[in-house]
Amino acid sequence: MAVSATDSGARNIVDGGRAARYGLRTVALGYLGLLLVIPVALIFYKAFEDGFAVAWEAVTTPEAQHAIYLTVLMVVISIPITTVFGIAAALVIVRQRFRGRALLNAAIDMPFAISPVVIGLSLVLLYGSRDGWFGQDLAAAGIEVIFTPVGMALATMFVALPFVVREVIPVLQEIGDDQEQAASTLGAGPWQTFWRITLPSIRWGVTYGVVLATARALGEFGAVAVVSGRISGSTETMPLYLRRLFDTFNVSGAYAAAVVLALLALTVLFAMNFIQRRDRAILAGPSVATEPGAVVPHLDVTDDKENPR
Amino acid sequence: MSIKVENARKQFGDFVALDDVSLEVRDGSLTALLGPSGSGKSTLLRVIAGLEAPDAGRVLISGEDMTQVPVQNRNVGFCFQHYAAFKHMTVRDNVAFGLQIRKRPKEEIAERVHELLELVQLEGWVDRYPSQLSGGQRQRMALARALAVEPKVLLLDEPFGALDARVRMELRQWLRRLHDEVHVTTIFVTHDQEEAMDVAEQIVVMNEGAVEQAGRPTDLYDHPATEFVMSFVGTANRIGSLLVRPHDVQLAHVPSSTSEEAMIDRIVRLGFEVRVEMTLGDGNPLIAQLTRSQVDELELADGQIVYVLPSRARVFDENGSEPRTEELALA
Numbered sequence: 001m002a003v004s005a006t007d008s009g010a011r012n013i014v015d016g017g018r019a020a021r022y023g024l025r026t027v028a029l030g031y032l033g034l035l036l037v038i039p040v041a042l043i044f045y046k047a048f049e050d051g052f053a054v055a056w057e058a059v060t061t062p063e064a065q066h067a068i069y070l071t072v073l074m075v076v077i078s079i080p081i082t083t084v085f086g087i088a089a090a091l092v093i094v095r096q097r098f099r100g101r102a103l104l105n106a107a108i109d110m111p112f113a114i115s116p117v118v119i120g121l122s123l124v125l126l127y128g129s130r131d132g133w134f135g136q137d138l139a140a141a142g143i144e145v146i147f148t149p150v151g152m153a154l155a156t157m158f159v160a161l162p163f164v165v166r167e168v169i170p171v172l173q174e175i176g177d178d179q180e181q182a183a184s185t186l187g188a189g190p191w192q193t194f195w196r197i198t199l200p201s202i203r204w205g206v207t208y209g210v211v212l213a214t215a216r217a218l219g220e221f222g223a224v225a226v227v228s229g230r231i232s233g234s235t236e237t238m239p240l241y242l243r244r245l246f247d248t249f250n251v252s253g254a255y256a257a258a259v260v261l262a263l264l265a266l267t268v269l270f271a272m273n274f275i276q277r278r279d280r281a282i283l284a285g286p287s288v289a290t291e292p293g294a295v296v297p298h299l300d301v302t303d304d305k306e307n308p309r
Numbered sequence: 310m311s312i313k314v315e316n317a318r319k320q321f322g323d324f325v326a327l328d329d330v331s332l333e334v335r336d337g338s339l340t341a342l343l344g345p346s347g348s349g350k351s352t353l354l355r356v357i358a359g360l361e362a363p364d365a366g367r368v369l370i371s372g373e374d375m376t377q378v379p380v381q382n383r384n385v386g387f388c389f390q391h392y393a394a395f396k397h398m399t400v401r402d403n404v405a406f407g408l409q410i411r412k413r414p415k416e417e418i419a420e421r422v423h424e425l426l427e428l429v430q431l432e433g434w435v436d437r438y439p440s441q442l443s444g445g446q447r448q449r450m451a452l453a454r455a456l457a458v459e460p461k462v463l464l465l466d467e468p469f470g471a472l473d474a475r476v477r478m479e480l481r482q483w484l485r486r487l488h489d490e491v492h493v494t495t496i497f498v499t500h501d502q503e504e505a506m507d508v509a510e511q512i513v514v515m516n517e518g519a520v521e522q523a524g525r526p527t528d529l530y531d532h533p534a535t536e537f538v539m540s541f542v543g544t545a546n547r548i549g550s551l552l553v554r555p556h557d558v559q560l561a562h563v564p565s566s567t568s569e570e571a572m573i574d575r576i577v578r579l580g581f582e583v584r585v586e587m588t589l590g591d592g593n594p595l596i597a598q599l600t601r602s603q604v605d606e607l608e609l610a611d612g613q614i615v616y617v618l619p620s621r622a623r624v625f626d627e628n629g630s631e632p633r634t635e636e637l638a639l640a
Binding site for chain 1: 358359360379380381382383384385386387389391393394395396397406407410411451454455457458
């Protein structure tokens with residue numbers, strides 16, 4: 001933009017714009033730095049303060065290794081189940097009209113609203129082997145849920161539930177069902193259409209939901225703490241282990257464990273970023289025209305699909 | 310393959326989209342379903358394709374009852390207004406989709422895809438993604454994709470509706486030529502009467518969920534069965550109880566026993582053709598289509614009072630159960 005030196009009014013506006021822009025940037029970055037970057041960086045610093053060997057030793061004890069194993073196990077069990085359920089629930093909510101749909105939609109958000117400790121307690125009430133609703137029968141059949149990894153996996157699934165659904169719903173709404181209908185006219189059955197059209201179209205929503213759910217599953221403390229009984233070397237995940245180290249004044253061990261937990265989460269994040277970037281690079285290219293249909297909200301069948309003009 | 314729809318009904322809530330619609334389309338023909346928004350033309354097309362199940366009635370394709378056959382087994386080609394391109398697939402994979410579903414051998418698929426992309430003039434675009442194509446190219450790709458599976462019938466839902474005027478004209482002529490080459494029975498939906506007249510051999514005019522009239526374009530224009538058809542296919546003026554085409558309006562400077570008085574609002578010269586916009590004594594607008602020499606001879610000008618005499622007019626009498634049509638030949 002050309003601004004003449006004598007045109008001070010215009011320059012003030014431009015300067016004002018610049019000041020506002022830098023001001024906004026400072027606030028955003030400063031806030032992020034104070035709240036996020038500095039504390040996390042400090043953890044890394046503290047963990048390696050006494051040298052790498054000390055930190056390494058702290059996270060390679062049998063207890064620590066079991067905690068890492070259990071944390072990963074929780075993710076491996078809960079995330080695939082949550083993902084399958086999440087995609088199914090999103091499809092039902094977006095594509096079907098039935099009584100109770102709004103209720104289902106609202107219920108999905110419950111884990112966001114309810115405190116994880118309450119979630120843990122509700123699981124104990126249901127599955128507790130002494131006075132739980134199902135727990136007594138399950139215990140009679142030899143299945144212990146509370147104070148075992150089974151209950152912990154349930155708690156993890158509960159807290160991780162909304163992420164995939166919430167990420168997939170807007171994507172499904174945006175793409176509409178034109179492509180699926182086209183696939184069906186070309187001879188694809190419902191299952192083929194799902195694998196070849198729907199799933200590839202929503203893959204970024206799914207990926208992002210999985211990453212958020214995984215991060216939540218890795219870090220879950222409250223719900224898991226209640227149902228696990230916190231038995232060291234048996235039902236102790238990384239966050240629980242970390243807390244115990246901290247409570248027993250093993251501060252450097254706690255920092256080292258925190259680093260491991262943070263690295264696990266960062267790995268997932270970077271993996272997603274990497275896949276996404278590669279995919280975008282394939283799909284990128286100068287767009288000759290924007291898709292007129294892309295911004296048109298999905299129409300219900302009652303609209304007769306006519307284009308008023 | 311011929312298409313036959315018998316007494317189809319379809320209701321969405323309280324809205325009657327199809328009200329007892331019957332339709333017959335000859336093998337190898339090119340038919341337009343023409344009507345305004347909400348007339349049921351898209352619903353009818355979707356019922357034929359199997360994308361929508363009719364509440365009552367039957368759909369027959371080459372004599373075979375298809376009403377209960379699910380869409381994926383009907384072997385119809387369908388093109389959507391917004392193309393419905395598979396965005397995560399290349400042009401090649403889009404076109405190959407139907408063949409891959411049918412598990413055809415790889416060489417056959419490659420050959421067929423090449424053939425079709427040549428037909429729709431997209432040979433150089435095989436490895437592109439839909440986002441890299443223009444609207445017209447995307448619709449041609451969608452056509453190739455639909456044709457790949459050698460469908461019994463080709464159904465196009467407002468195929469050119471989302472394109473700009475120039476591309477639309479090109480694609481229209483191109484569709485006409487394509488149909489001459491491929492000869493697959495084709496039905497396309499449009500709200501543009503010019504497009505229907507230009508492309509189709511047969512036009513089915515729909516209004517409020519029912520077929521108003523079906524016939525060749527010239528028949529619809531010259532012998533419209535209802536007032537709706539007369540005003541929707543081409544333009545029509547109303548002079549009292551008469552409906553008159555703009556080119557059947559004659560103007561004079563002296564009144565006669567049957568002429569109507571009108572004032573000229575505007576004279577629009579469109580090259581050879583001149584459009585004279587007038588207001589009748591009863592306040593209704595009137596448009597006449599004259600030649601340049603006629604206008605010059607009459608020395609017409611804005612604000613003049615002229616006398617209007619239709620050379621041909623139609624009266625639609627809706628007193629009976631069936632609208633009665635009279636053709637008047639006035640001197």
